[in-house]
Structure formats: structure tokens, C-alpha cells
Amino acid sequence: MKLAATVTGLATLCLLAGVASAQTADETEKYIRVVQQKPFVKALRAEVMPAFVASLNEQLTSHIGVGLNARFHITDEWSVGGEYVKYFGKMATLATEIGDEYQVYPEKHLMDFYAGVNATYTPLFGKFLLFGGPLVNWDLYLLAGGGVTRSTFRNRITGEIGLGMRFVVTQWMSVNFELRDYMFTEPYHDSTEFVNNVTFVAGIGLFAPFGHNYVFPK
Amino acid sequence: MKRIAVAIVVLLAASHVYAKTGLTDAPSIRHQHMLRKARHEITPAIGATLGDAYARNLMLQLGYTYHITDWIGVGAEFSYGVAFKTALTEGIESEVTGDPEWQKVHTGEKYQLARTGLNVLALAKVTLVPFSGKLVLFRKFLGYADVHINVGGGMAMVKGHGGLSDETSFAILVGGGFRFFPMKWWSVNFDVNDYMVPRIVSRAATGSGGDKTFSQNPAFMFGVSFFLPTGSSVGI
Known part of the structure; x- marks a missing residue:
């Protein structure tokens, strides 16, 4: 029983990790600018x-x-x-x-x-x-x-x-x-x-x- | 116990696959807008030849291109040209007209320098697009642009002035330009094309200088292109 609970917990964690990863990506997308860090900067x-x-x-x-x-x-x-x-x-x-x-x-x-x-x-x-x-x-x-x-x-x-x-x-x-x-x-x-x-x-x-x-x- | 271990391995592997698919297999440009691929381009344009010695040609042009891929297209262009005297021609005509020796023979006449200008160009062409991408104007407006190369050939009709006769010849086109897409269905084009046409450029009053030469006629063309269908395909 204890073993089953541990396995269930681990599986839930794995699933949540995947969802969290996707959510983080979605959140990040909101802050992506049209032009991000320029690969070539001339200033100064x-x-x-x-x-x-x-x-x-x-x-x-x-x-x-x-x-x-x-x-x-x-x-x-x-x-x-x-x-x-x-x-x-x-x-x-x-x-x-x-x-x-x-x-x-x-x-x-x-x-x-x-x-x-x-x-x-x-x-x-x-x-x-x-x-x-x-x-x-x-x-x-x-x-x-x-x-x-x-x-x-x-x-x-x-x-x-x-x-x-x-x-x-x-x-x-x-x-x-x-x-x-x-x-x-x-x-x-x-x-x-x-x-x-x-x-x-x-x-x-x-x-x-x-x-x-x-x-x-x- | 064995089943549980397999389940854990599968779940862990699933998140690993998710990460790999999202990062490592992605192309350098995702969802690239194919602004030319499988589209028809119709281009009215206006321009003028540059660096002419005796006659400057104002040109009206209508072009059509079918872009087979995003980087190669085939098409045709039809140009109508009107030739104007350059300042040099007017200067020579004025000098010769005022020459007492010339006036002895041609009393009261005005000297007309014999010259030719481009009248009609009907050319088939291939357009290559080695550079294409996007740009930002004033840090605010996003647009698309390309640099293209034009190569072609066809027929030229040359108009004679001041005693030279009209002539039909061939023409070779080599040039290139810059195309800016404010929107996906139209673009603003700046091209410099060299229309090479064998012709007698000028002939002096003495009759000398009347040999046919392979004349270079670089022309600056400004045009607006309309693309059909109005929507473009999107890459992977």
C-alpha cells in the first residue's frame, strides 16, 4: 500500500512537471518581444x-x-x-x-x-x-x-x-x-x-x- | 512491481521526449511566411535609364512573375520607353547650330543630333531571391523584405531620332533589386536593371560614329507588386 502511494506520488510529480514546463513556456511566450536581444549592437x-x-x-x-x-x-x-x-x-x-x-x-x-x-x-x-x-x-x-x-x-x-x-x-x-x-x-x-x-x-x-x-x- | 517500474520509466521518458521535440528538432526559422512560393506577382513600374550620353529613356513597365518556390520565379516584362534629349545633346545641337561653317550649308536650320532611344522591350525573365527575411522600421513596424536578381532576354524596338531609323533588335537583362512587403499581398520594389541592346547610339553630322554597339542601358525602376493569392503559405 505504501509502495503504491509512493509510486502514485512519483507519477503525479512527473505529470505535473510536464504541465508546469508547458505552462512556463506559455507564460514566457507572453514576454517575447518582436525583436529580442539583437545579435549585433553598434551603440557605443x-x-x-x-x-x-x-x-x-x-x-x-x-x-x-x-x-x-x-x-x-x-x-x-x-x-x-x-x-x-x-x-x-x-x-x-x-x-x-x-x-x-x-x-x-x-x-x-x-x-x-x-x-x-x-x-x-x-x-x-x-x-x-x-x-x-x-x-x-x-x-x-x-x-x-x-x-x-x-x-x-x-x-x-x-x-x-x-x-x-x-x-x-x-x-x-x-x-x-x-x-x-x-x-x-x-x-x-x-x-x-x-x-x-x-x-x-x-x-x-x-x-x-x-x-x-x-x-x-x- | 515490474509494471510500476515500467510506468515510471514511460512517464519520465515522456517528459524527456517533450523537451527534445520542443528544442532540438526545431528549424532555425519556425512558421516562416513563404511570401513568394506558388504566388503570382503583377508589377506596374516606372523608371528611367541612367548615365545616358545623348538620350534619356523614361520607362513604363508591366511585369508578371510566377514564383515556383520562395527563391526562384519565372515571368515576363513589357516596357514602353520615351527618349528625351540629355543636356549634352542640347549643348551639342546648340554649338553645331551656331557654327558659321555649318550655317553656310544649312542656312536657318537647327541641327538635330542623330540618336536612338529605347522604345519597346518585351522580355522573358528569371528571378532569383538569394536573401529574404524580415525587418523592423523605427523599432516599431514589422515588415518583410528580399533582395532579388533578375536575368532575362527578349526583343527590343529602338526608336530613331534626327535621321536615324527605327530598328528591331534583341535585349539582354541583368539586374537586381530590393522588395519590401508592408503587407503580405503587396510590396514596394526598387530595382536597377541593365538592358543591353545592340544599336546605333548616335551618328555625327559628318556621318561618323554610326556603328552599332552593344549599348548598356542601366535603368532605375520603382514599382509596386501585387501578389495572388493574397494569403501566403507558412513553413514548418
């Missing part, structure tokens, strides 16, 4: 991004460049930073073509460098499945700033807006793609023109400190 971290730059909207000239961006992420959304781009420019084949074929020789200016400061805001972040397999975290950021473009041996005050996408590779590295528009006025012999230098930027973001640890474990 510095980012250095060496980058390749290519101008997209040129006709008579052609520029590529190398750049260095340094940012400090104040929060996950906001960052401030500085940048330097060294351009390597040349005349495009179209310039030679229209000279040869139409005897028209428009005035052309080459850029030397851009140096400036900017702020970025990240309104959007998410995660992608790569062919249904590994997860890739990414975010999209907007950028605005200003600085100086050196063109034909003169400094031009320049405004800058841009849009970028950051794909996280590791806790300390990301691959960034950006579109930036550098805007300045350029005086020519006939008139002064408003120049939009639209560039494609591909860079590697290197973060320090190398990782982020949450206070509470996952």
Missing part, C-alpha cells in the same frame, strides 16, 4: 570603414577613389563621423568622341579629394536568410553631412546626402554599400553650375570594441 562602438568609391553620373570625366570613414555610434540608430575620399580622375572617352565628331569641347573639371563630417540615422534593420540557410543581419541607414571638395585647385563647399546598407559578417566586421550625392557649385567660364556627384561606395566596416555583451544572458 567605433567603426572604421576603408572604402572603394566610383562616380556614377559622369559623362565627360571619370572618377574612382579610395576613402576612409570613421564613425562613432552613439546609439544603435545614430552615429557621427568624418570621411576623406581621394579621387583619381580622367577624361572619359565620350569627351574625345564629341570633340572628334562634333568639334565641341565642353569645359571639364577633375576632382582631387573630399573631406567632411556626417551623421547617420538607421531607421531600419532586419535579418535575411541566405538561400534559406544562414542568417545575415543587416540595416539600412541615411546619411547627411558637409565638407569640402577640392576641384581644379579650389575648395568648394559641399553638402552630402546618402543611403547605405550594412550586412553584418561577424561581431566586428560588416560589408557596407552606399549611394552618396556630393553637391557643390562649380564655376565654369560661361556659367556656374550646380554639380551632383553621385557615387557608389563599397566598404568594409571594422568595429571596436570587437563585440557587445548583454548584461543579462540570452
Whole structure:
């Protein structure tokens, strides 16, 4: 009789344990947020991004460049930073073509460098499945700033807006793609023109400190 | 006694099985929304070619894709293009018109640079979706997104201006884009597609430069897609 009572008690305990486990899971579900602990945190971290730059909207000239961006992420959304781009420019084949074929020789200016400061805001972040397999975290950021473009041996005050996408590779590295528009006025012999230098930027973001640890474990 | 022991073992094993099923066998993404799989996508879009030397093409487009799986779809797109002069073309026409030597021969006339623009593109295409997932906007609004690649080919009709004749040719499409789903039955699309078409891009007044070349015509397209059926399937 005593043995039977012990067995019954044990069995009840086992069943209750299962129910309790299910109930705990249900209770926990209530507190699960849409986005839980982020696997990649930028807040209070510095980012250095060496980058390749290519101008997209040129006709008579052609520029590529190398750049260095340094940012400090104040929060996950906001960052401030500085940048330097060294351009390597040349005349495009179209310039030679229209000279040869139409005897028209428009005035052309080459850029030397851009140096400036900017702020970025990240309104959007998410995660992608790569062919249904590994997860890739990414975010999209907007950028605005200003600085100086050196063109034909003169400094031009320049405004800058841009849009970028950051794909996280590791806790300390990301691959960034950006579109930036550098805007300045350029005086020519006939008139002064408003120049939009639209560039494609591909860079590697290197973060320090190398990782982020949450206070509470996952 | 033996029966009791078996009962205890079964009960203990039951809770162990419960734990294993709940944690270890779960896929990395549970109940994934298959936003493309076995769905029809109809996309009206508008866009323009980029970096054109002589003629910029404004394009209206209607596309259709059937997504066989969540990551591959087949379809077609029809584009109608209208070509506008670039600032460079206007500058050249102005310079040549004002040239005294040209005016000696063409007194009182206005020089028209001979050029072509894209008129009609009818293409079959394959869409691959290597990246798909979800995103959060302003820490509040949840949505879905993908990055896709477009590859295709078909027919192109080229419109001639300034003395160049119309022509029918072929076109190759290579491009890609970003699709954002605010809701499961529609998406906002941003695509950059390169429509490669062999054509005479321009011809000078002297007659030179009239060779047919394989022209690159990258175009930025903005579109809205509607998905049918409006509901999507859900994965395991």
C-alpha cells in the first residue's frame, strides 16, 4: 500500500512537471518581444570603414577613389563621423568622341579629394536568410553631412546626402554599400553650375570594441 | 512491481521526449511566411535609364512573375520607353547650330543630333531571391523584405531620332533589386536593371560614329507588386 502511494506520488510529480514546463513556456511566450536581444549592437562602438568609391553620373570625366570613414555610434540608430575620399580622375572617352565628331569641347573639371563630417540615422534593420540557410543581419541607414571638395585647385563647399546598407559578417566586421550625392557649385567660364556627384561606395566596416555583451544572458 | 517500474520509466521518458521535440528538432526559422512560393506577382513600374550620353529613356513597365518556390520565379516584362534629349545633346545641337561653317550649308536650320532611344522591350525573365527575411522600421513596424536578381532576354524596338531609323533588335537583362512587403499581398520594389541592346547610339553630322554597339542601358525602376493569392503559405 505504501509502495503504491509512493509510486502514485512519483507519477503525479512527473505529470505535473510536464504541465508546469508547458505552462512556463506559455507564460514566457507572453514576454517575447518582436525583436529580442539583437545579435549585433553598434551603440557605443567605433567603426572604421576603408572604402572603394566610383562616380556614377559622369559623362565627360571619370572618377574612382579610395576613402576612409570613421564613425562613432552613439546609439544603435545614430552615429557621427568624418570621411576623406581621394579621387583619381580622367577624361572619359565620350569627351574625345564629341570633340572628334562634333568639334565641341565642353569645359571639364577633375576632382582631387573630399573631406567632411556626417551623421547617420538607421531607421531600419532586419535579418535575411541566405538561400534559406544562414542568417545575415543587416540595416539600412541615411546619411547627411558637409565638407569640402577640392576641384581644379579650389575648395568648394559641399553638402552630402546618402543611403547605405550594412550586412553584418561577424561581431566586428560588416560589408557596407552606399549611394552618396556630393553637391557643390562649380564655376565654369560661361556659367556656374550646380554639380551632383553621385557615387557608389563599397566598404568594409571594422568595429571596436570587437563585440557587445548583454548584461543579462540570452 | 515490474509494471510500476515500467510506468515510471514511460512517464519520465515522456517528459524527456517533450523537451527534445520542443528544442532540438526545431528549424532555425519556425512558421516562416513563404511570401513568394506558388504566388503570382503583377508589377506596374516606372523608371528611367541612367548615365545616358545623348538620350534619356523614361520607362513604363508591366511585369508578371510566377514564383515556383520562395527563391526562384519565372515571368515576363513589357516596357514602353520615351527618349528625351540629355543636356549634352542640347549643348551639342546648340554649338553645331551656331557654327558659321555649318550655317553656310544649312542656312536657318537647327541641327538635330542623330540618336536612338529605347522604345519597346518585351522580355522573358528569371528571378532569383538569394536573401529574404524580415525587418523592423523605427523599432516599431514589422515588415518583410528580399533582395532579388533578375536575368532575362527578349526583343527590343529602338526608336530613331534626327535621321536615324527605327530598328528591331534583341535585349539582354541583368539586374537586381530590393522588395519590401508592408503587407503580405503587396510590396514596394526598387530595382536597377541593365538592358543591353545592340544599336546605333548616335551618328555625327559628318556621318561618323554610326556603328552599332552593344549599348548598356542601366535603368532605375520603382514599382509596386501585387501578389495572388493574397494569403501566403507558412513553413514548418
